[in-house]
Amino acid sequence: MSTKDFIEKDYYKVLGVPKDATEAEIKKAYRKLAREFHPDANKGDARAEERFKDVSEAYDVLGDAKRRKEYDEARALFGGGGFRPGPGAGGQFNFDLGDLFGGPQGPQGGGGGFGGGGVGGGGIGDVFGGLFNRGGAGTRTAPRRGQDIESEVTLSFTEAVSGATVPLRMSSSAACKACSGTGDKNGTPRVCPTCVGTGQVSRGGGGGFSLTDPCVDCRGRGLIAQDPCPVCRGSGRATSSRTMQVRIPAGVADGQRIRLRGKGAPGERGGPSGDLYVVVHVDAHPVFGRRGDNLTITVPVTFPEAALGGEIRVPTLGGAPVTLKLPPGTPSGRVMRARGKGAVRKDGTRGDLLVTIEVVVPRELGDKARTALESYRAAAGDEDPRTALFEAAKGE
Template identity: 40%
Template sequence: MAKRDYYDVLGVSKGASAEEIKKAYRSKAKELHPDRNKDNPNAESAFKEAGEAYDILKDAEKKAAYDRFGHAAFEGGTGAGARPGGGFSGQGDFASAFSDVFDDLFGDFMGGGRGGGAGQRAARGADLRYNLRISLDDAYRGLQKTINVPTSVACDTCNGSGAEGGVEPSTCPTCSGMGKVRAQQGFFTVERTCPTCSGMGQIIKNPCDSCGGQGRVQKDRSLSVNIPAGVETGTRIRLASEGEAGMRGGPPGDLYIFIEVDRHEIFEREETNLFCRVPVSVTKAALGGDIEVPTIDGGRSRVKIPEGSQSGRQMRLRGKGMPALRGGSTGDMFIELAVETPVNLTSRQKELLREFEELSEENNPESSSFFRSVKSFWDGMKS
């Protein structure tokens, strides 16, 4: 049976570009794949025919010979694998043709593309996280703090190589340093992690006794950390290369310090502003006067209470808040008054308060306004 024209097999014209030919073959390979045509007994032969056509037309030299002599250009060899004028190339079989578009059809199958690459000989160490609790006073001033971090460090015995005496690892004989091996399964080339070196690409004949060939050992490290002023809960500080040591001399990871600022017994924080709730007596709120309030820097500030101040009234002390983490600005401090009702009154104090109440019916505008509104509400309900 005469062979079909390769251009007809792929459904392209004779002047088609290399990209058009490849695209046409991808389409044909998907359409004719035996796994998708189990009920069609001719699917496999058509699939192979498309692969044979693509193997010829993808190669500029073969394509030129085919365009000039047709199928006769390859009669001196064994099918699509022969070069013009005879002689088998050794690379021109159908599996080779199909593997050229294997990744385009199915992605990175089994975790690796074509060509591969050197194995991961020196794996980077993992990043570490350290949670650090500090006081609001420390967050205001900043501090230098020493922390102990349990981590992996480079083995001193083998200098991180993992080999006894610090000898350099040798290339894995199974994968030739690629870290991956390939196996032919029908039309497919399956790529897997090398079982000998576990993907490292190198092997250690005499592992270091101290680290077991890992090139690193577990150890607590003491680090001095600079906590800048203005940090708040959630602030993350990165210490480059202070994380876990890499395997077999690989680069270390990073250390991330996450800050948590404890609650303060006097101040509440909102970004760079501070809030302080200050109780004042009824007489101080009514008559006014001066009070002293604490500030986060350990100092004192005198605040004037206006006459007739009510609970919840706020007064601002500019520049008495927290420093900004980035930039030279400083927040404010807000004083919130809490008018305190006296308790455990003596008989004389009660007598004076009753007398005061009788004389102060017009001195409570808020309560007077409220009860007028209540009376109006009740009157409206009755009508």
């Protein structure tokens, strides 16, 4: 989030709440929108993903009392987010945002300049200091969040339905052990002269604006190694491998992306770890299929069973078989239901087992079977089951 975005974006509008909304109202609005636009519920929808990011960004500010106060003060200071030139500026905006948010003080260090103490005695930079970590001694040791990691795991059909704990071996960036994360062989890096320890540099963005980017000289760290560590080459980070036991919840689907908070790469300077995203692949089963929380199976039956009815035994996944009552005259393709024999849901209950009946026609007949079927055909008469099709076709 840049300072320009912070001032110009209307986070109350993003969450759909009034400016005097209570903490409870803000939290309720955020939860509703987060569920609606969560990437897991809108796979492949780039607009929903962008909306989810905007909602999360808005709640990060408005959900924190201190940051919300700073945000309200900043927008009030700039007239609700619009940067306006002062009187006599001729419509031109000529001051630099780098001076405004934590740059050097005005002439003679006076309090009347934008960088001085003209706003609340601490300068406008104080309003944004806690949000952008610019200016002041704290910027050089500001914590940095670790990177997110993505991994993949392949489960058997049964493991996906019932849940499983699997080992994952991951490689990620971590603090270099040789230099304790300083990047310097002797552990004594110096402050970057380019960004003066902030990790950011300003550049002209057109129209008088000044935008910030990570400092390329120190790679955003604010420090430069005097004698670069031979292991990490002065970056302070090295590749670390580890094996983690990860619990995959029951009922996970093929292609599902699971987020494990704080299980990603370690942060820098005491910052929080990133997140681990696990993409799950599920092997096919030779007998069972899956439709949401329900399992599916196709069961063959004989013609006499379908015509006369009876009881049939049906296997279940990892459990005892169930017995289903087959009504007389059951057609091929009919779906029957064995309740509670499906996949495990999030609440611990189970879906159903959907049983599709398939009437089997024998390829070869013995003499007795042929004689019996000929007798049946004679008893059934000359009724043609296709007559209705021809009648319907004439109607067209």
